[in-house]
Amino acid sequence: MDDVMSRDLISDLPQSIIESILTRLPIRDAVRTSILSSKWRYKWATLTQLVFDEKCVILSNDRCKVEDGLVNFITRTLFLHQGPIHKFQLTTTHLQCCPDIDQWLLFLSRNDIKELVLELGEGEWFRVPSCLFNCKKLTRLDLFRCEFDPPPTFKGFLCLKSLNLHQVLVSPEAIESLISGCPLLESLALSYFDSLALTIRAPNLKFLCLEGEFKDICLENTPLLVAMSVAMYMTDDIAEHFEQSSTCNFNRFLGGVPRLERLIGHIYFTKFLSIGDDLGRLPITYAHLKVVELNQVSFEDMKEILVVLRLITNSPNLRELQISGSSNTLAAIDAPDLDFWEDECPSNCTFKQLRVVRMTDMSGVPHEMEFIKFLLANSPALETMSISPCVYVMDGRLNMLIELLRFRRASAQAEILFIQD
């Protein structure tokens, strides 16, 4: 055999490169390299990132077989592994409440685990064992469909930077104290929580993502917040709570986020912000806010319109605005308070940096049109205004267009795009 031609191409590369390659392989392929040659026997065993999913096992229709196969594979891999494990990810619909997961977590808690992602299946939710709370070096925790019950002595994860709880059963006090107990927390995502009233104290928080039926949210101490996305669903319970509430939600939620750059709201978010007495002038200016996206804004509700106006008039550097409407067209046509736009609306505000506006799901109701008119008249740097009518509105489109034509534009180069589906 010719020595030069058959020289091993890859085995003598530095271990850091080998790990770089093996980390990019599905875990099953990575582990199988152990039988390539004697040098490769344990190259995979020091990988610090282990990502498991259903591709690790041979798929079959027999659910039990797949479950057993997956459990065996993970157990054996952990058993043969050498050295610290910094990331462990398990994504599967086949396992829910399984005693092996407890043992894996125990093993991981002894091996310096830093990032833990558990995405488990529907069914009985896995109850996170107490050893998880001993993982002192945890920097990222993602739990899907688990029960999370910290012991009373648990103070928090001191190194945690990212927390993502999706469909997790946990008491509100536990969540609040968990958030407060993670001083380095930068990214927080909570989804599918029922009737949660939450106060968030996280001095280093930069990214916030909330989705669920929230009764109340108060951002008490989040001065560094950069981006947030909030989707609030409604139940009768919450609606009632909204009726009776008198605290100014806008200030409680957006009063302490001066560094905000991106804001995205869905469903009942603007409604939530509109609750409570208007305390007049907003104490802060959103000097960094560049992108605002508010979905499902009800233009028949004057209070919601006021929320939108309040937000954008206090954002001198706003560049991009996207609003989707959700107007009850019958109620909206009646349009009380149309004089507002002539009389009370702040006329001296100019959106000096506003470049792109997208209005979607427009029904052409009076307040929507007035709002568009207002934007066009006060945006000297506007480049594009795109308007997409709501799919249910067929007849009103011509009227919308006629009105649009009349509106004065502060920006000579503004293009108005009417997007028909």
Add this chain to the structure above:
Amino acid sequence: MPCWICSQMMKSYIWLQTADGSIQQVEQEVAMFCPMICHEVIQKGMGSSKNYAISLPQRVNPAMLSLILDYCRFHQVPGRSNKERKSFDEKFIRMDTKRLCELTSAADSLQLKPLVDLTSRALARIIEGKSPEEIREIFHLPDDLTEEEKLEPLKNTTDDPRIRLLNRLYAKKRKELKERQKLKNIEVEEERVDDRSVDDLLSFINGDNGDSKGIKNSKSKKKNRRRKDQQKNTSANEAIKNHNKEPNGLNQVCHSAEVGQKVRAGVGATSNLHDVEDDIFDNKNELDDGDIDDEIDPALKEKIDREVEDFARRLNSDWPERMQEILSFGHERKPVHFSLNGNGSLRRYASMLLSFFYY
């Protein structure tokens, strides 16, 4: 860019020298894209002229350097869109596997992480989904694992020399077994030795757990060969169970991580213990196989029991520190320089262990 480099209006060049001695000059902004070159220029002031050309690491030959510079030349231009860059990368890595490996190595030595990531991804794509034979062929890997090794790898967590010893003894024993079966075909003799050996090995592996018992068993076993077979299996199985329970167990026989491949679990484990046994008694011919226990008088037997127990305890505690002590215990008086890495030393150790046990 540091000012003193950019002071001239004319285009500046950096001089690079590859391991084969050839020197070339490269546009400054292109070369400085490599962190290693950047470091040499800024920290050490090298590369400004032919005489002070920067010596590139050995892994960077002229062909690889040319490729890397092409990469740098494209990517150091600031205005390019992500799409353009991705498109370039995708075309760039279309090369044969040998060059891809060389390029990875060269890029790594120049600390050019984006290129290392790109080539690693490409190599991962090549490996993914292929069978071991295919992968060996592509990368010219030697198929040097024995069949047994492929099936039963032993875990060596802390580079424990005991486990390394066992691994080597397993492999060696497997070879010898095959040869012996071809030549001699004396199964009975083997079984007898295996018998005793299993118990003794178990006793010193398990430390204090029933070692004297084990030795007594072996004595009675010798007399009745029929019963031996059954007892051999049960004791071996118990041994496996004990091993698995004991957290500091010497031997954790694990299945291969190969999913779906059949592993000869029970049989394999049992035969392993026998294998180790036979091999520890390195030179069969020196041993009087069957009857040593019977000939030793009781007082001496007791002494041996105690020594075995002691030895077991020591073996399971501090390994390197105890090594000298253990070695000076038996016949060999002078302390031996025990290199845990050499094959020769392990072999010597094996025969010492043997002599210690059996005078």
